[in-house]
Amino acid sequence: MNLKTKLTLIMMLCSSIVIIAQENYTLTGTVVSAADQFGIPGANVLVLGTSTGASTDFEGNFTIKVKNGDQLQFSYIGYVSKTILITNQTELVITLAEDANTLDEVLVVGYGTRKKSHSTGAIAKVEGGDVAAIQASRVDEALAGKLSGVLIQNQDGAPGSDPKIQIRAASSINGNSNPLIVVDGYPISGSLATVNPNDIESVEVLKDAASAAIYGSRGANGVILITTKKGKKGDPSFSYNTYASISSRYLNDNINMTAGEWANTLETGIANGTYDVSEVDPELLNYRINAYKNSPDVMAVEDWLFRNGYSTNHDFSMTGGTENANYFASVGYQNTEGIVITQDYERVNARLNVDTKLGDKFKTGLSFNGFASERGIVGHDMRDLLRAYSIHPIYHTEASIAFVQQLDQQGQNLGLDPFDNGYRGGDAPFNNSIYTLEPGDTAQDWHYGRSGNGIGGSGDSGPATKLDNTDQYQKTYFANVVGYLQYSVIDGLNIKTVLGGDLRDTQDYFWRGLEFDSRARSNQTRLNQIDVKRSSVLSETTLNYAKEIGKHDISAVIGVEFQSLYTNGTALNGTNVPYSDIINYNLLDPADITVTERDETIVRKSIFGRINYAFDNRYLLSVSVRRDGDSRFGANNKFETFPALSLGWNVHNESFYNSDILSLLKPRFSTGSLGTTSDLGAYNSLSLLNPQQTAFGTGFLIPTDVANSDLTWQTNTETNYGIDLGFISNRIRLSADYYTSDIEDILINQSVSEVFGTTSIRLNSGDVRSSGLELELTASVVRKEDFSWDVGANFSTVKTEITDLGGLDELPRVIYGQSGRGPVFRNYVGGEIGEMWGLETSGQVEDSFIEDPTRAVGINSSAFYVVDQNGDGVIDKTKTVEEGGDLVKIGQNTPDFYWGLNSSISYKTFDMSFQLQGSQGGEVWNVDPIYYNSEFGGRLRDSFDADDDGIADHNGEHYLDSNNQLDAQVQDASYVALRNLTIGYTVKPDWISQVGLNSARVYVAATNLLYLWGDDYTSYNPEGVEITQSDYLGPTTYGVQVGASPIVRSFTFGLNVNF
């Protein structure tokens, strides 16, 4: 061969080699985990720069087409990714190492942090991003349904109002169950309203005694730790979030009939015999039916009271830092209109977190949070507004005025009293005659006649008059400043001191004008202004040690803490407010203004310590002790000690442990003792004489508290058994916890006879045992490059039993509700807290026995047949069946279980998430139907019970009016709610960076898109519970509903931008 030929041959060979090299070939291999050399299923294999990819199978094997020079990337969640250059390998074994950063995520525990793998307590965590994604105006609303063992109930429904938060079981019989809220290490004296959800880095909830015991006497209700965002090193980056939403009440159909609808029901009922009008004067009957049917311009009260509310929210934050200092700052604004008129909420808040390093040894930081809000509150009880008959327009029109005058003439022809005689109010400038009405005047019940003609209802003022003449709002200003200094003494040992203070100023204003009262009684007017400033100062110093010595991982903390809480307030209560456009205390007679002052100081001192120890990541231990002193307790009992212990075992790290399926197996045990002061005022151990103006000078009233020098805190000893399981390399995690807790020395507000001058005394007597089961499941169902799907679910039960009441079998029974209409609350040994008891009914008395069915809109017999449990012929509502009477258990507000289910899916640039939440088995005693249907008794004809002996003549059954303690008012408070559904779209990175943005996302969301409640529930909000009456005694009288604000459904459109 000559050179030319050889050269050509070589070139052909080379080119063929090159061609061969450019061709794809199939590469097979296995991806294994560095720790145990087992294959990793579902790991991603990707040819960089292309869309060619593959996943490993159950044993970690994969096949993929590659060509020489390709970069092949192997990745899996929780492991460090690896990239390999293809150089003609045909088989590969890739070892991926666990990424310590993600598996050992860190949990914030009291006064420190702990690695999640070393954690032994029951601590639930929610990431800040998940909190902000729910567009709730408050952090606590955003947590609903996300955590097992945490029940969040919006009792009031109004925007900006504090929900009830209960972690596990109620730890107090009379006090509230509010957990301790610690923001960046400072226990704030406000509620979670003051924390902007967008500022949150993470939320940890300490549920079991051992985790919360480090907080000693305030930990018994659980602890919520909020960590806000801190700066990171780097150029300043900014974030702007905004959304707008429209809300309305969930149930758009009105519950109450208008008079016209009622007239149809009435006529049909008369025609088919349901109603018997033989005892009603036929002329009066026609008069009334015509009035109901023909009343013009009728507006249903519900249509007037409820509206669509609009809400906007803006939040702007920036973060950045250098080597030595970093910062996070944010500003937020929200304005929400409630769905009830006059209800609204507006807030502004700002936060600044700065952390700096001074040299190698010193670290210091300062946090500032400021918050201001104003909440417009519906000035009058919603139940009372909604019970008005919908027979008239809210404001008169020409047609309705003409109608009313005509009705009066007709009525007088029938011999009824002229309508004007029904007017009981004041003289000018109030309108006292229907003949001087102008269009636009508010319509009142007396314009349509009084109880004489049965049309005008109760003769009260119309609902618009009531609401237009009240004004109520609450303004809150809050600021919290915390600074710390940390000095690193030697490697692993540092000393940290924290000094901080917070101040919360609440102003409550309430005005009720003269026109509110149908009789224009001056002594019903009110001008109240209450101003309370609560502040606290905290000083805390801790010595922290953290070190890993070989297989031993030790961290310890010891500290002292001093806190003083001050409450200063002034309340001005004025009455006899004159009728005027100007509302000013100067217009009142000084004798009509009562001034009350409040000046209280509470001092606490504590010392605490904790040791966390982990051996070889397998054996885990935590021990803590705290000793607290508090000025609120009686002279004999100022100090108490609270110890705790918890243990855990990482079985999956044992050398003998060998399982493919169960990648995490960790049984845990913890026990600890905590206290609670939730129910105590600053001076309850003393007997204080309140001064009162009397006719002879200052008088000293009977003290409400009787002096008790043995007053002490309740001690809650809790044991928690838990197990954490992980499947398929921890893609699926399941936690189960079972806890029992025993609360001793429970503070009981024991009802006493008023012979002693007070309605209740406070004693430490009593013992309550609770237990519950919590399950939490999280799963990464799909985890691919462009598609991921995560699911989380939780389920909790809680059961409480009173085991001792200090020698009593039962606390005195209390009837709690509205004006004596409510169940009998029994709290007895062997029962739960707050059981509702009453008489069993077997049906409502038939409508045919109503003497005059035209007398009220929506009338019913207002009486129920009552079961005589023991057949003794007497209905005794003061004794239970065991005692020979007729009381039986009719309900309980605590649910059998509550649960949550959440899911988030992301596909390429779209994301969707939803949050379902539900509660099952709770009951509520609903007072509203009694008022909406005017069930006030006295509706039955005489022949129903001619001898007045309480037994119906026609069937021999006992019967009673609705205003007794009947089970007819008990309704199912279970619900299932689709709390949130969000669909978002993240704008593609390439073109937005041209606009200078890092990322942008738009989303639409719906809150309470679907809300299902029990069939027998007839009002607007099954979660609503009344707690504001003056005789409310805490959980012992919990479960009555009076006019709760409706469930709100809203649709939101929002935008997040980062740049």
Added chain:
Amino acid sequence: MKNIYKLILGLFLLFTACETDLDQVPPNIASSDSLTDFTGVLNASYYYQLGSVTPMAVMGDFRADNALMDEEPYPAFDRFNGDLTVMEDQFFGPFYSALYKSILSANNVIINSSDANQIGEAKFLRALSYFKLVQVFGDVSVILTTPDIGDIPTFDLTRQPAADVYTNVIIPDLQSAMAALDNSELASGRATAIAAQALLGKVYVHMGNFGSAESHLAAVLNGAGSTGISLETDYADIFRIDNIENSEIIFATQISSSVIDEYGFSEFWEWYLGQDTKSPTPLDPDLVSAFDASPGDLRRAVNIDEVALRSPKYTQSGGPDHNWIEMRLADVILLYAESLNENGSSAEVVLDLLDPIRTRAGVVMLDHTVLNTQALVRQAIQDERRLELAFEGQRWFDLVRTGTIDIEMGEAINPNYALFPIPISEILASDGVITQNAGY
């Protein structure tokens, strides 16, 4: 150098401990164990009487044949069955708790005060409170101490028979009060010796002990002149709002628009004036007939308004300032006359006593030749009491003590319903030790 400053700063923060005193007392309120001057407690005892005024007024007139209720469930007052328990929240409950608070305040003064005058006033108030309780409820729980928290669980709350309460508590207290007090505070509204004696007389009448009643009431009438108590010349003047401290009043519960009392419902004058929607026309036609039987009676215009069907007795101009009259001279005269009659005095002597009242009322004197038996005189006095003391919370209790309920009300009424129901919360709170009155 910088480091040292930082260290100092740190130490400064470290040692900034706040207040460390765990013994905190409020700076602006007194504590009961530190009290030395009991004037304030005594004033509170007077103050608490306010809570009993309206309930007693409504019970006294609406339960009887002077006034009627209109809107359910209030007509329970006009029916005589177990329905009345629904009125507990508004009437019997506040009545009960206010009086026991007055009693406890009085106990505090009696046990702890060193001022004999204060003790006398306290005893008067305690007796008045128990008297009201016994009239309304019959048997009641008795408390004569100021229990502290250890005593409460073991205290005996059993209701004592009314007769025992009279003998053991009310009468001894009034006798002490009579001895300890003088009559200097009559104008100011505080308790006086003469008020104590008048009340004692009335108590004896209620017990049926007309012998003792007669002697005490006689003493009151004899001493009235020198203490400045005399009948007003004009019946209307007794109740005029600008004449509150008039000469006829022996003891009245002071009411003032600048003292906000704890009773939050409609007040007694609102009920009588028909200002409460539950009874816009309260006047009972039976009372109208009673006045018809007394032609030319000047008291008619003051007590009833037949057109509007209500009582204009306590007109309000400018706020609640009418005092509630507990005892006035005319009442004493009538009780005295009644006692004499029961003790067998002649009709002439008895009826002559009523002359000043009759003259003031502008009616003819009662003729002892027509009303010549004890029974007729008794009826005449009762009728006179009705007209004279209408709308002063007396009528029902007079009917109960004379045993004439059925006759006057015109229906056969179960004797159980002479008393009112004990508040249910008391029965529950005492675990059944306090029992309910029969029939409720």
